[in-house]
Amino acid sequence: MSQYFLSLCILVLCITYCAAADYYKVLGVHREASDADIRKAYKKLSKKYHPDKNSEEGAKEKFVEIAHAYEILSDSTRRQIYDRHGEEGLKAHEGGQQHANPFDMFANFFGGHHHADQVRKGPTSLTEFEVSLADMYTGASIDFVIKKKILCDHCRGSGAASDSDIHTCSSCGGSGIKVVRQQIWPGMFAQSQTSCSECGGRGRIIARKCPHCGGAKILDHTQHYTLEVERGMPEGHEVVFEGEGDENPDWEPGDVILRVRSKREQGGWRRKESSLYWKQVIGIDEALLGFERNLTHLDGHIVTLKRQGVTQPGFVQIIKGEGMPVWQESKFGDLFVEYTVVLPTEISPELRHKLTDAFHRHGRGKDEL
Ligand SMILES: [Zn+2]
Ligand SMILES: [Zn+2]
Structure with a gap:
């Protein structure tokens, strides 16, 4: 008990x-x-x-x-x-x-x-993906979607209404292969193998198709992902989303690869590796007398551009540490500022007079030396 x-x-x-x-x-x-x-x-x-x-x-x-x-x-x-x-x-x-x-x-x-x-691996897809240079400067998380094929949720890729609707092919006994034996001479046989036509070489026959995918085994799907753009990520860097390619019962999904580049923005910033380039327009007065200007950087912080004395057109000023962040390091490249000088389209008679006076006096002084 x-x-x-x-x-x-x-x-x-x-x-x-x-x-x-x-x-x-x-x-x-x-x-x-x-x-x-x-x-x-x-x-x-x-x-x-x-x-x-x-x-x-x-x-x-x-x-x-x-x-x-x-x-x-x-x-x-x-x-x-x-x-x-x-x-x-x-x-x-x-x-x-x-x-x-x-x-x-x-x-x-x-x-x-x-x-x-x-298991065979399915195709890998490679997509060019453009982000702003500002995102590459600061780092960013960017959401995107991929349209892809996924295995049918209902039949898990079998294509059958239920597991009991999958039968072993009676024609080939499940091997998917048929052996054809031909007598080519009395007592002499040649054997050849062919794919079973009853089951299409799969070895299985589906009695009732899955109502969800109609037997197609796969469905269209839109999947959301997030791309992590790292600070200073190199141009053309490939980010791999492993196993996120099209699903198919015959293979293991391949990878989705994004090749990340910065968008070419007109007239703005240019990047080469960890260096940044900026074209700055200044007036003739600034070119001759010097100046102080504020430049708003990619993340919004202010860089002061300062020159004393004459700045020649095409002059390049190097500002240390104001370039791109160096990828996976805690340092920065340099910023190269190229100056373009614009001249006024016309000058007033009064200014013309003053300038003539100034240049002539200056010229005479030079002659006298
Ligand atoms: Zn068969
Ligand atoms: Zn299905």
């Missing part, structure tokens, strides 16, 4: 323990996670803990647990029940229905490839 009681206790404990495993925690996502986040988490974790790859103790249990969590959370109806009524609610809903085989699930998810190492 007491023994029976004890085993009952253990059973109860076990049930409580099993129920306590939070599916969200298993996948490492928050409760508001999107379908894409959940899929991504499953993709990452299931590969990490797949017993083919991970021989650590408990990896298989973890793999099964991950598969189960994904099975529930990737299905909007079951997820809703789980959110509202927990594990118990799910049990009541499903009435003891068996869980999907975690290995089949994995195989379906990765398009029939059991070994993650053998």
Whole structure:
């Protein structure tokens, strides 16, 4: 009697323990996670803990647990029940229905490839991405969107209405290949292999197509991303968003690469590596007598341009430390200010008189020396 009681206790404990495993925690996502986040988490974790790859103790249990969590959370109806009524609610809903085989699930998810190492990689996309020079000077976070293909949320890329609608092709026995044996001479046969026409070489036949994607397996999706522009990032620097390319059941998504450049702004700042160039226009009076001017830098701070005496047209003043930040370092390049002198289009008779006087007197003085 007491023994029976004890085993009952253990059973109860076990049930409580099993129920306590939070599916969200298993996948490492928050409760508001999107379908894409959940899929991504499953993709990452299931590969990490797949017993083919991970021989650590408990990896298989973890793999099964991950598969189960994904099975529930990737299905909007079951997820809703789980959110509202927990594990118990799910049990009541499903009435003891068996869980999907975690290995089949994995195989379906990765398009029939059991070994993650053998999965082909999809195309990588490279996009030229222009940002303002000011963003490169200060650093910035820039949001952008990418239109891409994702695996259908409903069928997880199988194209079938449910897992039970995927049948092994009876024509080729699931191999996707048919061996044709031809007698070319009495007693002599030639064998050739062809792709199975019944299943298109896939080895599987789908009885009922997924209603969500119509069997296409993939859907159009607009995904939001943030590009972190680092201070002083080199022109043409490539920022890689790993595995964010088009999804497809036949491959592992490729990368999205952004090649970042600063926009060429007319008449404004120019950059070459960590040097900045600025063209400053001054009047003839400033060119002759000297001046002090305020230049507003890319981040809004003021640089004082100061010259005493004569400034020749085309003169370049070097201002140390006012160039671009040096990427991943805490120093700055230099600023090169080139001066252009503008002459007035006409001068008044009065000014003409004064200038003649000034230049002539000055000239005579020179002659006398
Ligand atoms: Zn076939
Ligand atoms: Zn679908």
